[in-house]
Amino acid sequence: MRHLFVFLELFAREGGIQSYVKDVLQAYSQGAKQDDHRGTVALLHDRPPSVNPLVSDRLSFTYLHHRSSLIQRLRLAFYLLRICLLSRPERVICGHVKLAPLVQLICNPLGIPYLVMTYGKEVWGVWEHLSPWEINALRGAARIWTISRHSRDRLCASHDIPQAQVDFLPCVVDETQFTPGPKPPHLLDRYNLHGAAVLMTVARLWPEDIYKGVDVTIQALPEIAAAMPTVKYLVIGRGGDQPRLAQLAAEAGVSDRVVFAGFVPTAELPDHYRVADAYVMPSQEGFGIVYLEAMVTGIPVLSGLGDGSADPLQDGRVGWQVEHRNVSAIAQGCIAMLQGDDPRCRGEWLRAEAIAKFGKSQLAQRLQDLLT
Structure with missing residues (x-):
């Protein structure tokens, strides 16, 4: 395994972030076919869905849902520690700033670089009130990925993060699914x-x-x-x-x-x-x-x-x-x-x-x- 992805959820709720993350994981599977690498996805809030079209020989999933949020967090902590110790992923891709302090805590002593993915809503509603641990985890990331210039600018200005640390991974659209046509x-x-x-x-x-x-x-x-x-x-x-x-x-x-x-x-x-x-x-x-x-x-x-x-x-x-x-x-x-x-x-x-x-x-x- 080269990459470990950690997200809050993909299937428990619907929304633009979930749709975007699914696109990213599908793109990862496509790229993996050219590079012979494999990834694992850990999902904090999700139960196994009836059908997960993203599962492939290049991408596997671990579901950590529990009715107790404390037990969910403990499950995630033990899972990350075990997989980082035993499998030594090349990189950990953290899918939400709220998960970043835990990822940093486990990755840093093991010398495993981690990335943090950022989106948009949390820029205006949350990032101005991040905890010191969350800010420190952002600043300590090997790279930060974001989806637009505006998100990058707000992030960097709010928390004194150099723009050179931030990469763009923009949203995309499936032009084969959304096509012109007459009104149904x-x-x-x-x-x-x-x-x-x-x-x-x-x-x-x-x-x-x-x-x-x-x-x-x-x-x-x-x-x-x-x-x-x-x-x-x-x-x-x-x-x-x-x-x-x-x-x-x-x-x-x-x-x-x-x-x-x-x-x-x-x-x-x-x-x-x-x-x-x-x-x-x-x-x-x-x-x-x-x-x-x-x-x-x-x-x-x-x-x-x-x-x-x-x-x-x-x-x-x-x-x-x-x-x-x-x-x-x-x-x-x-x-x-x-x-x-x-x-x-x-x-x-x-x-x-x-x-x-x-x-x-x-x-x-x-x-x-x-x-x-």
Whole structure:
């Protein structure tokens, strides 16, 4: 075994980080075929799933879930110590800053270098309040991987980490899964979207994730509807914030325009993107895989301004970046996307630009470069 990966979870929850990590592990397996190396993945919170498509002769998994969080942590500590002593991995890849102090504690005395992967949400919500042990573990890492320029800049500025210590491992999109196509009639029927100009957001509707911008998009709908009378807003995702969002739509007089689709399985997402005429998420993201998924489907995108979405939107060259709590700016951007006159609405061009920079086939080579 050359590499040991340690993550919080892959299967216990769904989200952009979990999707990204699965892409990274799949890319690792592809690269391993060329380099004859093997890796092991330890998952703190996960039980064995009914099906794990990532298992291969190059990648094995260990599940450490227990109903007691203390026992979970003890299991992880003993597992890391045993495997580092007996198997001597070439490197340990730590998948979350919260796990980094334990990884550092075990790796340093054994002379095993470790890397720390970082994403986005923890930059704004957590990193300003990291413990001294977590900060020390970040500073002591052989390398730090992150997904965007913004995440790197926030990390380095917050904790006095040199930019030269940080490498980019950006998110990518599966261009074979997300493809352009006609609006599926069964979804138009399901959501009553026939004849509608459809805005769409895919996001967790958790109270702590208000930064996703679903609420301000709802507030922008009256202004959008004044210019585009057939507009409807399809919101895909689940969470405890939905009642507040529904009440907000009622107060704005747009309840008939907002469709809460709830959770949609990954396999059904490509068809849902094809329903949309524009993708809107005026958020504060570490990166934003969903923008890539929309663009390779051929639909224009709107994101927040001053966050990691600048990378997939290529600093506004392939999409709209607006102040993420500015209702009028969001409305005007959505109107422009739905009218379709701007060059950034050209579907074939959007798809080509997204694939050229963030196609999934590039991730295996990038990961291989970082590991060698």
